Amino acid sequence: MPISQSALFSAAASRTSKAHSRKRAGQPGAFLCHSNKDSKLAFGLQEMLKREGWDIYVDWRDPTMPETPDALTTSRIQNAIIRADWFLFLATENSILSRWCQWEIGYAEGRKQLERIAIVPTTDELGHYHGNEYLKLYNTIGNKPSGGLALYNMLGKGNRVSNL
Template sequence: MTVSQYDLRSAAARNVSLRNQRGRSYGQKTGFLCHSHKDRDFAFGLQQWLKEQGLALYIDWLDPYMPDVPDATTADRIRTVIKGVDTFLFLATNDSMGSRWCPWELGYADGVKRNDQIAIVATRDASGNYYGNEYLQLYRRIDQSAAGNALYWYHKGSQSPQSLTNF
């Protein structure tokens, strides 16, 4: 089941003091979140949800080393972080699908990460609109459990859910 944008907003509300991944535990899995900055609530919600499941998620606009205005330093920093994390996640929403940076980040990740290190988080909005189907056949995906309280990943083309702890 695709991830509900409503549930992402609800997850963000569970922890209003979210911090960047710098506080992660030794040995904890890490991820880079590719998303639109317009989807701030969804990004916070996904970060919280994944934190609850043991994955520290990097969000670029929380990074104190990022310049205020995107430039070549921004791209260099993004490249460095993508190379250094365990996994790359693309949060598919209406805004990320229309972003100029998101396709560049996904393309870069595709060139430096193994295919099994990239996953798509397809979402659906309150109107039932679904985002992310263009990429679901190329990469793993992260879906919401039917009970709505957990996220699982699926190998590309598979219908068998795997726990994120095995990501």
């Protein structure tokens, strides 16, 4: 089930974590691919996953990143994708149109096991679903009917994200 963007905005408003903190032993870590135009949605997803025990890396919140994207930016993003346990793609209208996001998911696909790539489909305030382009190609993370978030495999079977 997709995550509503309003739920992500709400989670962002209740945000309690820093954008990037040191990962604890045993804690799943993920690189969050998203459009910079969706920073509040990214913060909301980061908060939701933090509540499930995840550490989420947001590249433009990393103080070691150059202010203007360049070759160093590309190298650091590549390294962050490789180091992360998971690669998550926050599917929105903006991220689907972003050349950077498309490059990042392509890079991740070449460097990570497909089981470690997940799309986070969303619905906007008009009810438009974002993420169809990737269904049945990758796992997805979405709302679990009984509450919380779940990782759904390509066949639709879900496990709570806190159990990964």
